Amino acid sequence: DSGVTQTPKHLITATGQRVTLRCSPRSGDLSVYWYQQSLDQGLQFLIQYYNGEERAKGNILERFSAQQFPDLHSELNLSSLELGDSALYFCASSVGLAGGTQFFGPGTRLTVL
Amino acid sequence: AQSVTQPDIHITVSEGASLELRCNYSYGATPYLFWYVQSPGQGLQLLLKYFSGDTLVQGIKGFEAEFKRSQSSFNLRKPSVHWSDAAEYFCAVGARTNFGNEKLTFGTGTRLTIIP
Numbered sequence: 001d002s003g004v005t006q007t008p009k010h011l012i013t014a015t016g017q018r019v020t021l022r023c024s025p026r027s028g029d030l031s032v033y034w035y036q037q038s039l040d041q042g043l044q045f046l047i048q049y050y051n052g053e054e055r056a057k058g059n060i061l062e063r064f065s066a067q068q069f070p071d072l073h074s075e076l077n078l079s080s081l082e083l084g085d086s087a088l089y090f091c092a093s094s095v096g097l098a099g100g101t102q103f104f105g106p107g108t109r110l111t112v113l
Numbered sequence: 114a115q116s117v118t119q120p121d122i123h124i125t126v127s128e129g130a131s132l133e134l135r136c137n138y139s140y141g142a143t144p145y146l147f148w149y150v151q152s153p154g155q156g157l158q159l160l161l162k163y164f165s166g167d168t169l170v171q172g173i174k175g176f177e178a179e180f181k182r183s184q185s186s187f188n189l190r191k192p193s194v195h196w197s198d199a200a201e202y203f204c205a206v207g208a209r210t211n212f213g214n215e216k217l218t219f220g221t222g223t224r225l226t227i228i229p
Contacts, residue, residue, distance in 0.1 A: 104157040
C-alpha cells in the first residue's frame with residue numbers, strides 16, 4: 001500500500017459524458033501527478049500540481065482538467081468523453097516539487113461505451 | 114526530450130533462473146532513473162531508483178539495477194526469480210523541467226512470465 005488513494009476504482013460511462021476522478025496523496029506529500037495508461041499510448045504524464053498550483057503539463061487534452069484543493073487532494077475532470085479515453089488513470093504523489101520518488105495509487109479504470 | 118526504451122516486450126523465465134530486463138534512456142543531463150512493477154489489476158510499485166552516487170542500486174524483493182552512463186542503460190537484474198515476480202516492469206526517467214519540477218517518462222514495459 002503506497003498510501004495514495006484513488007476513487008472510484010472502476011468507472012463505466014457513455015460517450016459525451018463527464019466524470020471526475022479523485023486522488024488523495026500520501027500524508028505530507030505536496031505534489032500530485034496524474035498519468036494515463038492505455039494500450040496504444042502506454043503510460044503518459046498528464047499534469048502535476050504542487051501545493052495547489054499547476055506546475056507542469058504533459059499530454060493532457062483540452063477536454064481534461066485538474067485541480068488540487070487546500071487539503072491537497074486532487075481531482076481530474078474528463079469531459080466530452082470519447083471511446084479513446086478508456087484507460088487506467090493513475091495518481092502519484094511526492095514530497096516536493098522535484099527530485100523525489102513518486103508513489104502511485106491503485107488507479108481508476110475508466111471505460112467509455 | 115527524454116525517452117525510455119525497453120526493447121523486450123515479453124520475457125519468459127524459469128523459476129529460479131536469473132533475470133535481466135533491459136532499459137535504455139535518452140536524456141541530456143544526468144537522469145533520475147526508476148524501475149516500477151505493476152501486477153495485474155494493481156498500481157505501480159517502486160522497485161528501486163537511482164539519483165546519484167553508487168551506480169549499482171539495490172531495491173526491494175531482491176532486485177538490483179546498474180546505471181551505465183556510457184551505455185545510457187539502467188538494466189534490472191535478479192539472481193533467482195520467484196513465481197510471484199510475474200508482472201509488468203516499467204523503466205522510467207525523471208527529468209527536470211525549466212520550472213524545476215519533474216515528470217516521469219516511462220518505457221513501454223516488459224511483461225515477465227515465470228514458468229515452473
